[in-house]
Amino acid sequence: xxxxxxxxxxxxxxxxxxxxxxxxxxxxxxxxxxxxxxxxxxxxxxxxxxxxxxxxxxxxxxxxxxxxxxxxxxxxxxxxxxxxxxxxxxxxxxxxxxxxxxxxxxxxxxxxxxxxxxxxxxxxxxxxxxxxxxxxxxxxxxxxx
Amino acid sequence: xxxxxxxxxxxxxxxxxxxxxxxxxxxxxxxxxxxxxxxxxxxxxxxxxxxxxxxxxxxxxxxxxxxxxxxxxxxxxxxxxxxxxxxxxxxxxxxxxxxxxxxxxxxxxxxxxxxxxxxxxxxxxxxxxxxxxxxxxxxxxxxxx
DNA sequence: TTACTTATTTGTAATGATTACAATTATAAC
DNA sequence: GTTATAATTGTAATCATTACAAATAAGTAA
Numbered sequence: 001x002x003x004x005x006x007x008x009x010x011x012x013x014x015x016x017x018x019x020x021x022x023x024x025x026x027x028x029x030x031x032x033x034x035x036x037x038x039x040x041x042x043x044x045x046x047x048x049x050x051x052x053x054x055x056x057x058x059x060x061x062x063x064x065x066x067x068x069x070x071x072x073x074x075x076x077x078x079x080x081x082x083x084x085x086x087x088x089x090x091x092x093x094x095x096x097x098x099x100x101x102x103x104x105x106x107x108x109x110x111x112x113x114x115x116x117x118x119x120x121x122x123x124x125x126x127x128x129x130x131x132x133x134x135x136x137x138x139x140x141x142x143x144x145x
Numbered sequence: 146x147x148x149x150x151x152x153x154x155x156x157x158x159x160x161x162x163x164x165x166x167x168x169x170x171x172x173x174x175x176x177x178x179x180x181x182x183x184x185x186x187x188x189x190x191x192x193x194x195x196x197x198x199x200x201x202x203x204x205x206x207x208x209x210x211x212x213x214x215x216x217x218x219x220x221x222x223x224x225x226x227x228x229x230x231x232x233x234x235x236x237x238x239x240x241x242x243x244x245x246x247x248x249x250x251x252x253x254x255x256x257x258x259x260x261x262x263x264x265x266x267x268x269x270x271x272x273x274x275x276x277x278x279x280x281x282x283x284x285x286x287x288x289x290x
Numbered sequence: 291t292t293a294c295t296t297a298t299t300t301g302t303a304a305t306g307a308t309t310a311c312a313a314t315t316a317t318a319a320c
Numbered sequence: 321g322t323t324a325t326a327a328t329t330g331t332a333a334t335c336a337t338t339a340c341a342a343a344t345a346a347g348t349a350a
Contacts, residue, residue: 023316023327042307055315057329062308067320078223082337096267107264113256113274120252121281122241128275129258136266168298168345187336202300208303228336237336 006034018071028053029064033074033081039085039095039104058065072125079130094125098135103133151179163216173198174209178219184230184240217270224249224275224287237272243280250280 011031015022028049033040036048046061065086068074075087079097085104087095092105092114107129114127134142147218156176157290160167177190185193191206210231213219220232224242230249232240239252259272279287 021326022316027327055329059309059330060328062330071216076226078226079225081221081229084226096264096269097165098267105265105267109258109264111256111258113258116276118278119241119254119276120250122243122250122276122278123280123284124241124276124278128273129148130273130275131261131264131267131269132271133263133267133269134230134274135268138167139268166346170299200300204301204338205299208299272297 002070004035004037013144014073018068018073019091020071020073025053025056025060026064026067028075029061030068033065033086034088035066037106039077039087041042041083043083064089075126075128077091077104077128077130091115094129096131096133096135098138099132100134100138103135107131149180151176159218162211163218165212165216165218170198170201170205171209171212174206175218178210178213178231179233180232182251184222184232186228186229186230190231196278201260220271220273222249222273222275239274239276241276241278241280243283244277245279245283248280248282252276 008027008031010023011027011034015026015030020026029045032045032048036044040048042058042061044057045065046058049056049061065074067074069076069086070143073089075089077085077087077095079085079095080102092109094109096105096107097103098105109129111129113129116124116127118124153176156172156179157167160171160175165171166275174190174193177193178185181189181193187203187210190210191201191203194201194206203236210219210221214221214231218234219225220234222230222232222240224230224240225247237254239254240248241252242248243250256274258274261269261272263269
């Protein structure tokens, strides 16, 4: 569906700039999160990298994602209370989650809440907006029946 | 900290109005979520109701919360990817989560995103805004050291 | 009431994501 | 090359959540 490519050089710079030492594992985890734009889960990342890195451990995937989240490179989306999905932080955007098909849609939201550095005295590092409902696709299918 | 009281009559009406048959268990679960305004977890609800309802099962708490969430009476907050917290839906408000002390603060947010009934063609039932960062309290403590 | 049906609750076992941790391997410094 | 340090791996443990069947309660008709 959605696709894009990032050069290894770019990935390296991204990691270095955020204070994470590049390694084959880290480069590939980050690459997958960026290129596979559909908010992959830990397991999806792990399964997809396994052919390229047969010795890969799921713990490494967890560790890397945790690090990248703390450094503010990626976003951890706690959407269904089941498993966490990851999202590259490129520009602020919201998410729409369909409660019928569980698809996650990126939503371009032009709101000033993304500019807020502090709120009610608290210092803000990260802002997430999640809409839930029935997506266009599922609504169409419902009508057909 | 925060407190309030709701009469059993009010609770009954709330349940009936949303199509949930009242029972001792359901009344008390809802009462606790409303009165204990600090976003309780399943376990906290369970532990606190146990003295009053010694036969209570955690499964019942799960079932009730699931039902109430589906009926739109309460909100399920997937905040830390660890356990789900619950919140009575009174009026739209955002949440601030301190990554240092894990405290959840209610934030009164005057934004028009709460009015959106649909977005990019998708039908919206529920809107959640989560800010993450360092809360005022923790920032003060940091300064003291 | 009694017999019967349906809904609710309960308890236990299973699932599955995440974490802890020690052992192994790779990288960097000297 | 040897040593120290960091990263990775694999296994076992943890813990929230769910599945499911048995037990209980509530509702209904005779």
